[in-house]
Amino acid sequence: MARATTARIHMDALRHNLARIRSAAPDSKVMAVVKADGYGHGLERVAQALAGADAFGVAAISDAQRLRAVGFSQGIVLLSGFDEAADLAQLRELSVVTVVHHPFQLAMLAEDSGSPISVWLKMDSGMHRLGFPPEQFPEAYRRLKAMPNVDDDIVCMSHFASSDEPGNPQTVSQLACFDAFLPADASVCSLANSAAVLAWPASHRQWLRAGGALYGLSVASGRTGSDFGLKPAMTLSTRLISTQQVRAGERVGYAGTYVCPEDMRIGVAAIGYGDGYPRNIRPGTPALLNGQRVPIIGRVSMDLMTVDLRSQPQAAVGDELILWGGGLPVEEIAEAAGTISYELTCSITRRVRFRED
Structure with missing residues (x-):
């Protein structure tokens, strides 16, 4: 697959x-x-x-x-x-x-x-x-x-x-x-x-x-393209490939930077800095899962990232996760990574599949 x-x-x-x-x-x-x-x-x-x-x-x-x-x-x-x-x-x-x-x-x-x-x-x-x-x-x-x-x-x-x-x-x-x-x-x-x-x-x-x-x-700091009547030309997405139940106090990801505050479900998504998503993203940066925002937790790795599923108990393997696009401006993600939207779209790597719609 x-x-x-x-x-x-x-x-x-x-x-x-x-x-x-x-x-x-x-x-x-x-x-x-x-x-x-x-x-x-x-x-x-x-x-x-x-x-x-x-x-x-x-x-x-x-x-x-x-x-x-x-x-x-x-x-x-x-x-x-x-x-x-x-x-x-x-x-x-x-x-x-x-x-x-x-x-x-x-x-x-x-x-x-x-x-x-x-x-x-x-x-x-x-x-x-x-x-x-x-x-x-x-x-x-x-x-x-x-x-x-x-x-x-x-x-x-x-x-x-x-x-x-x-x-x-x-x-x-x-x-x-x-x-x-x-x-x-x-x-x-x-x-x-x-x-x-x-x-x-x-x-x-x-x-x-x-x-x-x-x-x-x-085209202006602190504003999104839609503020100027523009429409985003790219939606970057992936899918959940795993869900896990993790106990309170357990650590998630490389270096264990995220500590679970309670027993909770997490989702693992097939995207990382090897696809062009920034590794240095601020903790809690959102992604869209089934149309709702969920926070990214732990460090973004080369191929994978993890998200907090506590607000979406129905989330399952195969669900689409949107990293930026309609409903989640790329400018918001860029700000969380300390960069600009231009750099993010230019950084998408060759292993990402491109489709026109």
């Missing part, structure tokens, strides 16, 4: 979330960011559900190859840009747009004599990760515009560091910086990530770059 751990991907939820993004900025084009294997949801299936997007954003050329191999013809933008001159031939072969964020890329393009390639030019407006410093940005733009091997329609872009915090002055500062150093003849721009799409209308330019929101993931 196959292991019961399953990640169900809700295709209608993905389409709903794309529509939600479009409704927030109806005059903008939408890039669906599908990097990290579609935020752990599966690149090809996510692209199928989000085929209505105007372009896809990826972090690796191999992702672009996968998309082209299954027939997607939308524009694809390589968000981290090319690393070496040999990449340029692949970008042309795949009709992939590249981000240019550093002088070393300008130098490689200056030595290149191939057919025109499409470019998004990135400014570091304050995040200090990738991008040209603002004062160098106009000159980088001018140099690209003069290159015969670069398409004339250059998109100017930047990335926000704190757009998930409404009212944060850093986002106001980044917007002002970008506009101050934007060349006068630059007519197509992209600033808004998921959080900015939903919370910073001033950032809505010609292109949006939507990532986590497309998967129903929260």
